[in-house]
């Protein structure tokens with residue numbers, strides 16, 4: 001296994017500016033398998049110092065909870081990861097303008113926020129990696145869409161790909177497709193959990209204990225995903241193999257079709273991508289007023 005002595009992230013100083021659940025998913029994915037040294041990772045947020053202490057005691061990362069510590073962590077970082085909510089992004093990034101050097105790499109996790117808005121807020125064409133990860137990064141099974149601003153060197157593209165590749169799979173896409181990634185995989189875990197909630201509810205309604213319904217559901221979802229990976233067959237082919245003519249699965253799928261499940265999923269994902277664009281527009285409008 002790669003560890004911090006052989007990892008390309010060795011010696012790279014990371015600063016998580018915004019230390020919430022997505023930042024934690026990524027730093028945990030980097031620290032637990034020893035891909036990055038906790039002492040090279042600093043974390044900061046707006047006000048919640050308790051949260052920083054919690055991350056420090058869990059992962060050994062360095063909390064920056066005073067203004068001096070924040071400036072020092074930001075100025076000494078090679079990579080600054082933007083991990084605040086979209087509503088906080090404009091103000092937070094504008095506050096970075098006097099602190100960042102033009103050569104520092106900015107990695108954004110923020111839904112909707114475009115590279116051009118980051119440039120506008122920083123007042124210069126800083127190298128920016130715009131990403132859309134997901135929370136499965138916590139266990140090294142993330143899926144991250146990545147796009148680069150023009151100024152990101154080949155070496156830094158490699159660095160970003162290594163960083164997100166260490167916590168799952170990556171897909172480089174043109175920036176206008178990042179919202180599609182948001183729709184499919186950024187928010188995707190929530191759809192799968194929602195489906196699982198429904199499967200567990202149904203199992204309980206049919207008389208299973210909640211524990212049995214949950215265990216059967218979890219293994220079914222895990223097994224189904226693994227089947228697609230291991231057999232390299234399409235989900236549709238695999239579905240057909242489960243579905244005997246006039247059997248039980250066919251009856252279930254017909255019911256899903258009656259409730260327009262497929263169309264509901266497609267509309268949900270399209271709406272998710274549209275919402276990301278709306279959020280990006282709001283940040284851009286706010287940025288124009290600052």
Ligand SMILES: NC(=O)C1=CN([C@@H]2O[C@H](COP(=O)(O)OP(=O)(O)OC[C@H]3O[C@@H](n4cnc5c(N)ncnc54)[C@H](OP(=O)(O)O)[C@@H]3O)[C@@H](O)[C@H]2O)C=CC1
Pocket residue numbers: 017018019020021022023044045046047048049051083084085086088091092109110111132133134135186187
């Ligand atoms: N959660 C997910 O599944 C995914 C989230 N994302 C994106 O990741 C980003 C973070 O989401 P998530 O982790 O869920 O959010 P959280 O609310 O868990 O975390 C946000 C963090 O940002 C900090 N923060 C807010 N304002 C500032 C500021 N001005 N300066 C520094 N830190 C600040 C908060 O600190 P404090 O508590 O002190 O206010 C908090 O620690 C979002 O932009 C989201 O779009 C992307 C993909 C998936």
Ligand SMILES: O=C(O)[C@@H]1CCC=N1
Pocket residue numbers: 111182186187
């Ligand atoms: O719900 C959100 O806005 C964030 C972005 C992707 C997943 N969660």
